[in-house]
Amino acid sequence: MPFLCDRDEYNTGVVVATFMQGPYIRISPGDYAEVVFPMYPGQVFAGKVITTIDATKAGQLTATGLLPGASSTAKARFPVRIHLDKGKNLRLPAGAQGAAAIYTGDVQLAGIIRMALMRVTSWTNYLFFTS
Numbered sequence: 001m002p003f004l005c006d007r008d009e010y011n012t013g014v015v016v017a018t019f020m021q022g023p024y025i026r027i028s029p030g031d032y033a034e035v036v037f038p039m040y041p042g043q044v045f046a047g048k049v050i051t052t053i054d055a056t057k058a059g060q061l062t063a064t065g066l067l068p069g070a071s072s073t074a075k076a077r078f079p080v081r082i083h084l085d086k087g088k089n090l091r092l093p094a095g096a097q098g099a100a101a102i103y104t105g106d107v108q109l110a111g112i113i114r115m116a117l118m119r120v121t122s123w124t125n126y127l128f129f130t131s
Contacts, residue, residue, distance in 0.1 A: 013087025014050065017100035018077035026104045027052055033082045034118050037098040040090075041125035044118055047084040049102060054078070 015035060019027065031049045056076040082100065084090065101118050103111040 013047075013084045013090060015047075015082050015084060015087070015092065015098070015100070016079050017082060017098075017102075018079050019102070020077060023102075024052070024078040024080070026106055027080055027102050028104070031102050031104050033100060033102045034115065035082060035084060035098055035100045036118055036122040036125070037092070037096060038125045039096065040122075042122055044122050045084045045086060045090070047082045047087065050081040050083050052078065052080050 017033075017035070027049060029049050029051055033047045033049055035045045035047060036043070037045075056078050080100075080102065082102075099118065099121055101114045103114070105111070
């Protein structure tokens with residue numbers, strides 16, 4: 001029996017991106033974000049950070065009570081919910097892949113470079129189709 005997810009108005013146009021510990025700590029709700037998807041080449045979707053989620057699976061203990069290894073916590077990625085400005089009618093299947101950038105204003109020159117790279121990434125999606 002198939003199950004369908006019926007999204008409410010609050011979650012329409014919301015995507016989740018994950019970030020490493022260093023950049024994650026600088027992200028806060030309201031920060032400007034951009035997201036690109038291979039299924040929409042040449043398009044950059046603007047949005048804002050809704051929430052940051054201060055938990056990751058690397059922080060969970062196993063049922064046996066063993067502590068996680070030090071190497072597993074170094075690769076931890078933290079989720080961030082982003083509301084896309086024009087995402088209300090955007091078709092995004094569950095599990096769709098993409099790239100996200102959040103501009104915190106800490107290093108503005110790096111933000112300009114990242115904006116250019118996001119656009120290049122979006123345009124290269126016309127050239128490289130993945131299956």
